[in-house]
Amino acid sequence: MDIVKLTLNKVPELFLEAENITPDQFAGKNAQQIGELHVYMGNQTAKISDYFKVEGKGGATAADTRIVISGPTDKVKYIGMKMTAGEIEVQGNADMYTAAWMAGGKIHVKGNVDSFCAIGMTGGEFIVDGNAKNYLGASYRGDWRGMQGGKITVKGNAGSDTATFMNGGTIDIGGDVDVHLGTHAEGGKIIVRGNAKGRVGGQMVKGDIFVLGQVERMMPTYVYKGEEEAELDGKKQVFKVWIGDMGERHGKRKGEIIYGKIYIPSGSVEAETPAAQVAKKKKLTEKQLEKVKEAFKDQEPTVQQVRTYIFDSFDVDMKPMQVSRLIEGLKR
Amino acid sequence: MSEYIIKNGKVYDPKTGIKGDVSDVCIKDGKIAEKVSSKAKVIDAKGMTVMAGAVEVHAHVAGPKVNEGRNYRPEDKLFTYKPTGKNTRMAGCFSIPTTFKTGYEYARMGYTTVMEAAMPPLYARHVHEEIKDTPIVDEGAFPVFGNNWFVFEYLKNDEMDNVCAYISWLLRTTKGYAIKIVNPGGSEAWGWGENCTTVNxxxxxxxxxxxxIVKGLLTANEKMGLPHSIHIHSNNLGNPGNYETTLDTLKIAEGVKPNNKFGREQVLHHTHVQFHSYKGDSWANFESGSKEIADYFNKNKNMTMDLGCVTLDETTTMTADGPFEHHLTSLNHLKWANVDVELETSSGIVPYVYDPNIKVCAIQWCIGLELGLLAKDPMRTFITTDHPNAGPFTRYPRIMKWLMSDKARQDMLKGFKNSDKVIAATNLASIDRELTMFEIAQMTRAGPARSLGLYNIFGGLAPGMDADVAIFNIDEDKVKDPEDIEKAFSAASYVFKTGTMVVENGEVISNGNKRTLWVDAKIPMNKQVERDVQMKFLKFYSMNLNNYEVSNHYVPNPYVIEVEN
Known part of the structure; x- marks a missing residue:
């Protein structure tokens, strides 16, 4: 396997759109030819060699090509877009659309990635050692074909809208995810080893979501089905299973309706019902009123001052209008 | 104005009856001329095909539903944009191209006149704004009448004079071209959650x-002597077994004679017939009904049709047939947009993937081509894809290839995943007819122009006609590979629009002198209709009557077809 080493010389002023950094484009090219490929910055077209030091050469085919990218690559987008084979290693962070529409091969980002990474992915492997932002493995805006195959592994956390319209493949997230996990999913498997914020599996038709931590709040359209044994990481474990989304259409197989499933480990702490929203008191007692009077004696306090004082001392969240009336009353 | 003489080209022109003979075509002052002076610029078309500019009879290229399609399908735009060029603006999208791409792509294929097939009168301003922004091609738009409350009430009361006065007023108010009927009654019934699936x-x-409704509008159309006939999309589109509904609709026009001064010979144009030629009673035993439909068309000379060929692409369906789009979204579960246009019509949009590996899609593909091949009179059979419903118009060259080459068709048929089942359900495998270049000229130029009542200005190369000329780098007698046909028709070598060269070597070089065609039927408004219109606007419309009219500044370069009574 031939290695191409790209070193970013300087942080680009704007964002670099580098969809040409793929083994498919680099295969069969030497360092100079690779340097000639274009990158975009804003409405300007530049060459890879304008920004990167290029060493080594591409292999005969994409599968024989390994690209190692180092330097401050935080502002480089589209690395490995539509790649079909070969390997890419990013030693730092990468920006949006890394591994977008990836069909094969492997991308390993040692830092963090931004949003829209691995959207519409159909195959291959995408590994992120750090965190990923929103829309990981989702579909392009408006499209109904999200991740369809391959595997995404994020060791840290992922943002919101992960795996929207997922149709296949596996997403494994070591940490937590934000809201809207697996929205509209119609297949595939998602493993979240930390907590999921909420709205998990909204409008999901089919597919499996494992949350090994807690689901902060289960969707009301999911129904608890009972305990079930399922295999995860090569081990059989007992999970609590919710099925849904009951508001959606569902296909049938062998007379049985197929639902989306959310698995939560049986042994783990009961997913706590959200702390009941205790209605905060809105009125002050006579005693408290006296205290307020005392505190602002011979003063002309603003509404905000009084309000803050009341909130801090008595934990009562009054509306500004109420406070204003209260001040009027105290004056009299 | 510049003069041109096109020499040595093989000319195909049904108007003058030239069938591939080498002949000169002269252009002077925007018209085809008998001869030109020695200063004329010479275009050497040796080994090339010369035809009149093509006329599109039915496509959805402007207006609110087209724009909503663009709006709600960002994925259709992805990776399709071409940046601003020397003579062109930024343009993109695949199935619902931007207005600019629409103009450029039509011109590159040698099309110079395009009809927008369904204009909701309420949103006529939007339609004309987009038409204005579509460069090069002359355009007209058909307002929809088939679900209009005025029409319903007048027809119910048998007030034919009021129907005519209303149609005339609406054509003038919306700057419309012809009477379009979409799922007559069905789109209104959709407002009640129902549909009309038979003509009764x-x-x-x-x-x-x-x-x-059809009978009434047909009678009104002939009474008024409009340039185009009624343009109908009949009930029960896209359902297995619907060919009977189609025949029932066509029978309404049986024996009716055309009345007009524009040379039009039909009284009914049935559009995208492919979607209306299905046999079987479910998607499982779905099969082609093209034979029955084509036989009927061959026997009845007072009708024309366009094909609506499926091109096996991912596309966006959009029609004023609201209930059909709802039916479609429940089949493919993709996103759906739906609008009720007050007293006039409804509309829906759903993306659709015509997958060659799916039996039904492959059969649909066959039916479109079968109709084109079984129809005996190419002057009454026009190539369309019902853009973008069965495929984008940019695929016309591909349809021409399939119609002109048996080999190209058989290769496709054999390549299908369910090849045997598809062949069993259709007639295409047994048809070996190959259309000639002259027949293609009839189907895309002379025929549509005649059916639109424009055969004295468009669709031919007789002296005095508009100088819309397309020159393709292909010689009918020397075609070795069917792909050459598609390649040649995709990018014309030269295209002239009213005497201006707009395309050279497949590239757009000028934005031409675009006109908007509309029909002034010249029937005076009567007091009754005037009052009814005012009352309806007061009572039901969400819009003020004063904001309804398409005023002249929406139509900066009009070409008014005046109907002499």
Whole structure:
């Protein structure tokens, strides 16, 4: 396997759109030819060699090509877009659309990635050692074909809208995810080893979501089905299973309706019902009123001052209008 | 104005009857001329095909539903944009191209006149704004009448004079071209959650049947002597077994004679017939009904049709047939947009993937081509894809390839995943007819122009006609590979629009002198209709009557077809 080493010389002023950094484009090219490929910055077209030091050469085919990218690559987008084979290693962070529409091969980002990474992915492997932002493995805006195959592994956390319209493949997230996990999913498997914020599996038709931590709040359209044994990481474990989304259409197989499933480990702490929203008191007692009077004696306090004082001392969240009336009353 | 003489080209022109003979075509002052002076610029078309500019009879290229399609399908735009060029603006999208791409792509394929097939009168301003922004091609738009409350009420009361006065007023107000009928009665019934699937299903509340609506509008059209006939998309589109509904609709026009001064010979144009030629009673035993439909068309000379060929692409369906789009979204579960256009029509949009590996899609592909091959009169059979419903118009060259080459068709048929089942359900495998270049000229130029009542200005190369000329780098007698046909028709070598060269070597070099065609039927408004219009606007419309009219500044370069009574 031939290695191409790209070193970013300087942080680009704007964002670099580098969809040409793929083994498919680099295969069969030497360092100079690779340097000639274009990158975009804003409405300007530049060459890879304008920004990167290029060493080594591409292999005969994409599968024989390994690209190692180092330097401050935080502002480089589209690395490995539509790649079909070969390997890419990013030693730092990468920006949006890394591994977008990836069909094969492997991308390993040692830092963090931004949003829209691995959207519409159909195959291959995408590994992120750090965190990923929103829309990981989702579909392009408006499209109904999200991740369809391959595997995404994020060791840290992922943002919101992960795996929207997922149709296949596996997403494994070591940490937590934000809201809207697996929205509209119609297949595939998602493993979240930390907590999921909420709205998990909204409008999901089919597919499996494992949350090994807690689901902060289960969707009301999911129904608890009972305990079930399922295999995860090569081990059989007992999970609590919710099925849904009951508001959606569902296909049938062998007379049985197929639902989306959310698995939560049986042994783990009961997913706590959200702390009941205790209605905060809105009125002050006579005693408290006296205290307020005392505190602002011979003063002309603003509404905000009084309000803050009341909130801090008595934990009562009054509306500004109420406070204003209260001040009027105290004056009299 | 510049003069041109096109020399040595093989000319195909049904108007003058030239069938591939080498002949000169002269252009002077925007018209085809007998001869030109020695200063004329010479275009050497040796080994090339010379035809008149093509005329599109039915496509959805402007207006609110087209724009909503663009709006809600960002994925259709992805990776399709071409940046601003020397003579062109930024343009993109695949199935619902931007207005600019629409103009450029039509011109590159040698099309110079395009008809927008469904204009909701309420949003006529939007339609004309987009038409104005579509460069090069002359355009007209058909307002929809088939679900209009005025029409329903007048027809129900048998007030033919009022129907004519209303149609005339609406054509003038919306700057429309012809009477379009979409799912007569069905789109109104959709407002009640119902549909009309046969010609005898009564419309809720109005208690009028599709057959009565079609018959009434057909009578009005001939009474007024409009340039185009009624342009109909009949009931029950896209359902297995619907060919019977189609025949029932066509029978309404049986024996009616055309009345007009524009040389039009038909009284009914049935559009995208492919979607209306299905046999079987479910998607499982779905099969082609093209033979029955084509036989009927061959026997009845007072009708024309366009094909609506499926091109096996991912596309966006959009029609004023609201209930059909709802039916479609429940089949493919993709996103759906739906609009009720007050007293006039409804509309829906759903993306659709015509996958060659799916039996039904492959059969649909066959039916479109079968109709084109079984129809005996190419002057009455036009190539369309019902853009973008069965495929984008940019695929016309591909349809021409399939129609002209048996080999190209058989290769496709054999390549299908369910090849045997598809062949069993269709007639295409047994048809070996290959259309000639002259027949293609009839189907895309002379025929549509005649059916639109424009055969004295468009669709031919007789002296005095508009100088819309397309030159393709292909010689019918020397075609070795069917792919050459597609390649040649995709990018014309030269295209002239009213005497201006707009395309050279497949590239757009000028934005031409675009015109908007509309029909002034010249029937005076009567007091009754005037009052009815005002009352309806006061009572029901969400818009003020003063904001309804398409005023002249929306149509900066009009070409008015005046109907002499």
């Amino acid at each position: 299903d009564p419309v809720p509340y109005f208690d009028i049947t599709p057959a009565e």
